[in-house]
Amino acid sequence: MRHFKFNNALVFSPFHIRKNAQIFDFRQFTAVYLDMAINQNGFLRGQVGNLVNRKLGSINVIQTKAGRRIKQSEGTKECSHDFGVASRASFTIRFGLIEIHQNLYDGQMINRLNKQIYRALRSNPDQVAGMMSMDHAVLSRLVGFQFNEKNHMEDYLFLDPKIHLDHNQQLHIQLPEFDIIRAVRMPKKCDKIIMHFQVVDLNFPDQSSEKIKSVEFEMEDFFHVPIAEPQHWIIDCHAVKNKTILVGLNIHYISQHTTTNGTKEYLLNTKDFNTAAIISAFKI
Template identity: 40%
Template structure:
């Protein structure tokens, strides 16, 4: 509302502000609180949303591995990694970037728990091969608990868990293609180890636009019929070891 006072208009009408300056009546436009987004900022916001949604799908897909025992910054770190995936082959089409056209290899070595890098707890490197016929092969060397693993206090058994998951990020869909657990007793093994083996997962490449393989180490203590999991937010090595975009 505006009023006339001593011949001068004072107050606001719509987005116009009237005030007296000396012996003049000044009319100004009220500044808007809304910032107009440029096309660049709109595109950046769209790509950020794409990366964030993809990260959320990956977190859900591998929950059986990380068990929600991760550092507080895991969500943000994964979202940043997904942004790097989207930009893997440039940003020419900013605002329309998607995971299937990005460089999914940039996800390899992502650690779900920053406090526990998988390479500090597993002393060998599984070899993953993605075949054109849709087969995913994971080759493991001979494994011995005392030779190939970090062993925490009170641990009697180690479980090496590997999962292969197919993703269709456009539909925010995932499916576990293969899951394997290998249990290794610590103190009953002498110098011998489990023989080398290859895990084979058959993948329908036309169904997924990304394949991700992750690995986790579970620490178990057994007393008679009682079994306890020793993993915690401070001891939970889980990482992505291989990725592939079949399309």
């Protein structure tokens, strides 16, 4: 005689199981032992653990007992709303600055960014829990965020670009004259460096972004020409629509190989090695 084990019960006799549904036909069972369930004319009645047995027409139906609904407290609802605001803002920033992180970030980056945005929200004491908005967040709390925790910008670039927004809403990005070998930490086989700046305008309510401009500074042959000339870019931000500006910086490390067909370049940045950060933020 065939048997099977069901919720700590041993059931004997042929049985029928309808696939993709918890419906069993127990009418042919000759012996059943299921805790406190009762066999009435071949049908099980009663509860066994979190399962409820009942008759539905000519079949025996086994259902999971409905769980108790947990009512959220007002504090829980408020935190849920504010974390949702932070999570949506995180998506907007990641999408807007994709040129900077290039999807080469550590596995915890999204969680870290969510938490940092939540700190920016809470840093304004005028924000009301459960009603927080990125319009009132302290954006300066996002400056210095690293997209790859293993490669902190300050461990690879030993100078600070100067960035400011003047009264005419012109964004200035400046680099001083510097010794490349001493100011930039490079991986092995690196023959060329590109400092890539991206300026974006963010619309947090719509979860959208618009690139204002990207600028680059290339450095190569630095063993023969070790000193980088000063750089100064001016970017017009007067016509930006959403009035929330972030500036990101990424360092591209490139290896060059000379072949009979010319010089080929290979990007050395990987998921485990990518120096990228938010370096400035403004609210116009």
